[in-house]
Amino acid sequence: MTKRSELRTSLPEDLYFYPTFGEEEVEAVSAVIRSGRTTQLSSSVVREFEEAFAGYVGAKEAIAVNSGTAALHTLLIACGIGPDDEVIVPAFTFIGTVGPVLQQGARPVFADIDPDSYCMTAEDTAQKITSWTKAIMPVDIFGHPADLDPLRDVAREHGVLLLEDACQAHGARYKGARVGGLTDAACYSFQESKNMSTAEGGMITTNDPELAERCREIRHQGEKEWGLIESLGYNYRMTAMQAALGIVQLGKLDKANDTRRQIANIYTNALKGLDLQLPKEKSYAWSVFHVYSFLVPKQLASRRDDIVQALKAQRVPAKIDYPWPLYTSPLFKDRSGPFDCPVTEDVCSRVISLPTYQSMSMDIAEKIGAVTHDVLAEFLK
Numbered sequence: 530m531t532k533r534s535e536l537r538t539s540l541p542e543d544l545y546f547y548p549t550f551g552e553e554e555v556e557a558v559s560a561v562i563r564s565g566r567t568t569q570l571s572s573s574v575v576r577e578f579e580e581a582f583a584g585y586v587g588a589k590e591a592i593a594v595n596s597g598t599a600a601l602h603t604l605l606i607a608c609g610i611g612p613d614d615e616v617i618v619p620a621f622t623f624i625g626t627v628g629p630v631l632q633q634g635a636r637p638v639f640a641d642i643d644p645d646s647y648c649m650t651a652e653d654t655a656q657k658i659t660s661w662t663k664a665i666m667p668v669d670i671f672g673h674p675a676d677l678d679p680l681r682d683v684a685r686e687h688g689v690l691l692l693e694d695a696c697q698a699h700g701a702r703y704k705g706a707r708v709g710g711l712t713d714a715a716c717y718s719f720q721e722s723k724n725m726s727t728a729e730g731g732m733i734t735t736n737d738p739e740l741a742e743r744c745r746e747i748r749h750q751g752e753k754e755w756g757l758i759e760s761l762g763y764n765y766r767m768t769a770m771q772a773a774l775g776i777v778q779l780g781k782l783d784k785a786n787d788t789r790r791q792i793a794n795i796y797t798n799a800l801k802g803l804d805l806q807l808p809k810e811k812s813y814a815w816s817v818f819h820v821y822s823f824l825v826p827k828q829l830a831s832r833r834d835d836i837v838q839a840l841k842a843q844r845v846p847a848k849i850d851y852p853w854p855l856y857t858s859p860l861f862k863d864r865s866g867p868f869d870c871p872v873t874e875d876v877c878s879r880v881i882s883l884p885t886y887q888s889m890s891m892d893i894a895e896k897i898g899a900v901t902h903d904v905l906a907e908f909l910k
């Protein structure tokens with residue numbers, strides 16, 4: 530068996546994510562620059578990317594923007610969400626999910642998550658619906674889709690929208706179908722940590738052409754046609770260079786997702802003998818393992834940060850995704866609840882994540898799995 534010290538020196542740099550751009554991306558971006566048509570307004574490449582992405586996820590429409598946050602913000606504006614409205618969101622997510630709700634002056638209401646998938650549950654969502662609720666916004670966290678059918682039932686019963694934050698879930702499947710065309714609308718991020726990247730970028734997908742049209746206007750200053758400003762908009766446009774990156778990356782996405790699933794499988798095999806809660810894929814789900822997250826047992830929760838430090842000391846790029854429920858951040862200190870999400874609080878106190886980026890070799894994944902096993906085994910003694 531390889532000794533720990535040998536593993537330590539053979540592990541790569543401390544990288545939690547690493548995008549994979551090859552010569553095809555360089556060539557595609559160069560071609561756009563050479564063409565002299567570099568913006569969404571002057572080039573057809575953004576439209577080509579939108580069509581390719583809509584086709585891939587199985588949605589009628591796709592609207593490219595310059596970040597996942599811009600996608601969510603544009604969508605909320607297009608759905609007419611504003612002051613006094615409530616949007617139900619999970620607290621186990623990145624602030625990019627909830628920031629746009631606050632930017633619209635609406636109130637985020639936090640619903641709890643499933644202890645296995647870490648996705649927002651329909652049960653707690655139903656408990657938290659009020660007459661002010663305008664939308665339910667689950668997150669397909671770490672690439673695992675939320676349980677969309679029961680959430681859709683709750684949304685229909687109460688006449689509210691089901692909007693999906695799929696920023697970490699490009700290519701993920703729910704009951705065999707790719708997410709993106711299964712809800713009123715979905716949003717993606719192409720920031721460089723994601724399963725496919727345009728450096729920065731985002732996309733909205735929907736089957737509703739009118740909603741898509743409103744999103745297009747908001748993305749471009751609220752302009753309906755030249756000189757006719759329908760409403761207040763933004764400059765959320767994606768560049769043609771980003772779209773060119775996106776077209777190439779989309780072509781590599783299935784392979785990237787397969788690689789991430791293989792890496793997840795290697796970690797599970799390495800860790801399965803230990804007293805840990807390893808990622809569980811629900812029977813409805815095909816996860817794209819944006820990251821690999823496991824829970825330490827409750828008795829080790831108070832030592833979770835020491836474990837992460839011990840992993841980092843062995844050059845394992847471990848991270849805590851996410852250390853606190855969002856509502857515990859100072860941003861929420863003067864805002865009213867409900868903030869009771871006991872499963873979220875428990876998961877936040879015990880979660881540790883490992884990287885799954887698609888350029889990682891299987892050899893390195895094996896080593897990360899082996900070192901993580903050894904470090905955890907020491908703490909679990």
Ligand SMILES: Cc1ncc(COP(=O)(O)O)c(C=O)c1O
Nearest residue numbers: 596597598623625626696718720
């Ligand atoms: C779940 C989630 N929502 C929203 C966002 C925001 O995306 P972006 O960073 O592209 O603005 C991210 C990305 O980091 C995310 O992971």
